[in-house]
Amino acid sequence: MNVEVQSHNQSPISRRRALQLTGASVAAATLAAPLAPAFSQDGGAWDKVFPKSDRVDHQKVTFKNRYGIxxxxxxxxxxxxxxxxxxxxxxxxxxxxxxxxxxxxxxQTMAERGFVTLAFDPSYTGESGGKPRNIASPDINTEDFSAVVDYIGRHTAVDRERIGVIGICGWGGMALNAVAVDKRVKAVAVSTMYDMSRLMSKGYNDSVTLEQRTQTLEQLNRQRWEDAEKGTPAYGPPTNELKGGEPKFLVDYHDYYKTPRGFHPRAVNSNASWSVTTPLSFMNMPLLTYIKEISPRPVLLIHGEKAHSRYFSETAYAAAAEPRELMIIPGASHTDLYDRVDVIPFDKLTSFFTRHLAEGRQ
Incomplete structure (x- = not known):
């Protein structure tokens, strides 16, 4: 067991009891008209929110998951x-x-450090396929990770016996779920991890009551009638807009997704939103049910000391089997681990994957 804290002055983060976001309220906070996918088969003009590195080669690639998306x-x-x-x-x-x-x-940063890497748009989002747009699924999006393994493991530059996974924020939970079932993956690291199934079914800090959960499900199923009659899913107001008085972590999301720091026109959180009924499948399909089955392959969980979401990594760490590591970054918030290169522990990620994806190691 390894819990790594980069400071001896760690203090517990406060929990906002007033924030009882159910799946429906998460969806309602992140709704707008979706963008159509734009398929591009070459690298094209650099359209990232981070500078292009001259130490790596970049290529746009397309492949299909097990569902044909x-x-x-x-x-x-x-x-x-x-x-x-x-x-x-x-x-x-x-x-x-x-x-x-x-x-x-x-x-890109891990490619600078000697790894072949592939960052992807999940099904129904970004440039990837799938209709209707801006739908999430605990099953299909778990499969997306394995589809990346399918593709990258057949690349001529890759040793398919040395494949790892990195999941960030909500895709951290998907990553852990994928690695539990995909034994081809030899190591997994998650950064500022969210368990979206836990959040949507129980709210922040598991604060949603059975009565509230029931009301949410009733509301979402009424929405299904409306969607079925119209033939298209409903979307609502834009995500990450501020009206004043929001908790700091919502201000932090706005600062990343809605400003030049991280805005991208194809991102749901920057310029669109999820369908109203997206939470339904998450509410009774817990992502981390089989987290113990990642063992004996190693798990690294990285989280900010001051992140509102820190408890997701702490409880995932407690549920995981050895070998496991929990690294708490002093003073860091949730979104600091999105793009603050002086905060993201790339040295730790490099040493973790170098060790566990070593040549000849099974």
């Missing part, structure tokens, strides 16, 4: 790779983001 990803390869077969990483997240944002930054 076309996924679009950004493949990053170290320029000094020569003819070697390298370890590889599938990188996804955050929930409502696109590959041009946080996952692309992680992927």
């Amino acid at each position: 076309a996924l679009v990803g950004d493949l990053y390869l170290p320029k000094d790779r020569a003819s070697r077969r390298l370890p590889a990483l599938a990188v996804g997240g955050p929930f409502g983001a696109v590959k041009e944002q946080s996952s692309g930054l992680y992927a």
Whole structure:
């Protein structure tokens, strides 16, 4: 067991009891008209929210998941790779983001450090396929990670016996779920992880009562009648808009998704929203049911000391089997681990995957 804290002055973060976001309220807070997918088969003009590295090669790639949905990803390869077969990483997240944002930054940075990496747009979002748009699914989005493994494991630059996964924010929970069932993956790291099934079914800090959950399900199922009659899902007001008085973590989301720091027109959280009924499948399909089955493969959980979401990683760590590590970053908020390169522990990620994806290790 390994719990790593980079400070001896850690204090518990306060829990906002007043925030009892159910699945419906999460959806209601993140709704707007969706964008159609835009398929591009080459690298094209640099459209990321982070600078392009001159130490890696970049390529836009397209492949299909097990359900036949076309996924679009950004493949990053170290320029000094020569003819070697390298370890590889599938990188996804955050929930409502696109590959041009946080996952692309992680992927490019890890490619600079010697890994072949692929950041992808999940099904129904970004440049990936699937209709209607801006739908999330605990099953299909778990499958998306395995589809990346399918693709990257067949690349000529990759040693398919040395594949790892990085999941960020809401795709951290998806990543853990995928690795539990996909034994081809040899190691997994999650950063500022959200368990979206827990959040949507129980609210923040598990504060939703059975009565509130029942009311939410009744509301969502009434919405299904309306969607069925219209033939299209309902969407609502834009996500991450501020009216004043919001908790700090919502202000932090706005600061990343709605400003030049991280805005991207294809991101649900920047310029669109989820369908109203997106929470339904999350509310009775817990993502981390089989987290123990990741063992004996290693799990690394990274979270900010001051993140409102820190308890997700703490309870996932408690539920996981050895070998497992929990790394708490002093002073860091949830979104600091999206793009603050001086805060994200890339050295730790590098050493973790170098050790556990070592050549000849099974």
